[in-house]
Amino acid sequence: MEKIVELEQISLKRNGHWLLKDINWSIHKEENWVLYGLNGAGKTALLNMLCAYYFPTEGRATVLGKVFGRDYLAEKLRQKIGLVSSKLQQKLYQSDTAFQIVLSGAFASIGLFEKPTDEMREKAIRLLEELHCLSYADRAYETLSQGERQRVLIARALMADPELLILDEPTTGLDFLAREQLLEGLESINKRENAPTFLYVTHHVEEILPIFTHTLLLKNGEVFDSGLTNEMISEEKLSKLFDCDILVTWEKGRVSLRRKF
Numbered sequence: 677m678e679k680i681v682e683l684e685q686i687s688l689k690r691n692g693h694w695l696l697k698d699i700n701w702s703i704h705k706e707e708n709w710v711l712y713g714l715n716g717a718g719k720t721a722l723l724n725m726l727c728a729y730y731f732p733t734e735g736r737a738t739v740l741g742k743v744f745g746r747d748y749l750a751e752k753l754r755q756k757i758g759l760v761s762s763k764l765q766q767k768l769y770q771s772d773t774a775f776q777i778v779l780s781g782a783f784a785s786i787g788l789f790e791k792p793t794d795e796m797r798e799k800a801i802r803l804l805e806e807l808h809c810l811s812y813a814d815r816a817y818e819t820l821s822q823g824e825r826q827r828v829l830i831a832r833a834l835m836a837d838p839e840l841l842i843l844d845e846p847t848t849g850l851d852f853l854a855r856e857q858l859l860e861g862l863e864s865i866n867k868r869e870n871a872p873t874f875l876y877v878t879h880h881v882e883e884i885l886p887i888f889t890h891t892l893l894l895k896n897g898e899v900f901d902s903g904l905t906n907e908m909i910s911e912e913k914l915s916k917l918f919d920c921d922i923l924v925t926w927e928k929g930r931v932s933l934r935r936k937f
């Protein structure tokens with residue numbers, strides 16, 4: 677099986693603090709992963725490392741076939757990774773239209789500085805349609821609701837046919853219906869022939885879809901455990917992860933959590 681990510685004994689130190697410690701993790705092409713952990717667990721640090729914004733202090737990292745340090749081509753690597761995050765939202769030009777924002781994904785740029793080809797324009801329209809954004813394609817990004825913005829960002833990330841699609845808390849600020857619509861969009865992307873491998877970061881287990889086959893539990897910068905999602909999201913594991921008794925309820929492939937009293 678082709679490996680998309682391989683981290684071997686990765687540690688990361690910033691400003692004298694260890695943010696990540698001895699991380700071993702492999703993501704294979706056919707898998708989709710959830711990264712789950714409490715506030716401050718190190719999820720953002722790990723994503724920044726995967727996208728080559730941070731360089732590991734120790735260990736060996738291979739992402740999409742590039743060995744960090746040996747063939748270190750951060751820009752080229754990032755073009756193959758689709759990233760949807762609230763930080764990216766803030767960086768975009770708010771007066772650009774949804775269509776321009778999606779098109780800019782073809783160049784992995786913030787803003788549109790190169791002339792898109794007809795093929796790119798057609799592809800952007802197809803993606804806007806697939807993610808149900810076509811009706812507001814000509815509206816300025818700043819006028820869109822949070823749910824509409826997130827869908828535009830996913831369409832943007834797909835413009836470059838990424839091999840890895842990282843979704844960092846993509847449902848922040850979304851109401852229940854917008855959240856479910858976004859999740860349905862991910863299920864439909866996953867059915868495509870050239871579907872990317874998903875890495876989905878969340879604080880909410882309710883968002884874990886059946887397509888997310890694997891889960892990594894992160895705690896204090898270390899891998900607490902990793903493996904099949906239904907084995908990780910269990911009462912035993914999560915009670916240990918959170919140091920309190922947790923009630924886990926699975927129903928029709930979706931899960932919810934409650935604290936036991």
Ligand SMILES: Nc1ncnc2c1ncn2[C@@H]1O[C@H](COP(=O)(O)OP(=O)(O)OP(=O)(O)O)[C@@H](O)[C@H]1O
Pocket residue numbers: 690691693695713714715716717718719720721722
């Ligand atoms: N540049 C830095 N220097 C020192 N400490 C840092 C730095 N960046 C992050 N940290 C610390 O590292 C820990 C992990 O941070 P990180 O942002 O990766 O957590 P997270 O899992 O993404 O949290 P959240 O769910 O709240 O977003 C936190 O305690 C944070 O304060």
